[in-house]
Amino acid sequence: MHYELRTDLVLEDTGLCEEALDMIAAEDISQREIWGNQIHDACKWMTILTEEVGELAKAILENNLVGIEEEGTQVATLALKMAWMARKKIIRGELIFPTVENK
Numbered sequence: 001m002h003y004e005l006r007t008d009l010v011l012e013d014t015g016l017c018e019e020a021l022d023m024i025a026a027e028d029i030s031q032r033e034i035w036g037n038q039i040h041d042a043c044k045w046m047t048i049l050t051e052e053v054g055e056l057a058k059a060i061l062e063n064n065l066v067g068i069e070e071e072g073t074q075v076a077t078l079a080l081k082m083a084w085m086a087r088k089k090i091i092r093g094e095l096i097f098p099t100v101e102n103k
Contacts, residue, residue: 009063027077042082049078 040048052074059067089095 009060009065011068023073024077024080027073028081031074031077045078045082045085049075049082052078 052071056068056071056075059071
């Protein structure tokens with residue numbers, strides 16, 4: 001499939017609002033209804049996130065605003081979940097990957 005690079009699709013960052021955060025919360029609920037609570041290593045989570053980023057890229061190439069919204073919400077939800085899972089481990093004093101100080 002060939003895509004022509006388009007520069008007419010401009011998206012302006014005006015900051016997140018409560019509605020945007022509600023979209024992420026709703027997507028989290030939807031994902032849990034489909035997949036349940038998931039436990040994966042960090043590499044598996046990154047694989048899942050990368051797949052979603054690929055779908056977002058496809059929506060962008062197709063100039064598909066609905067797809068950009070849907071896939072962007074999925075990417076944001078997964079990225080935030082990964083950040084939150086890491087944060088919980090930091091709070092508990094666990095590390096996923098050793099740092100220079102902890103080798």
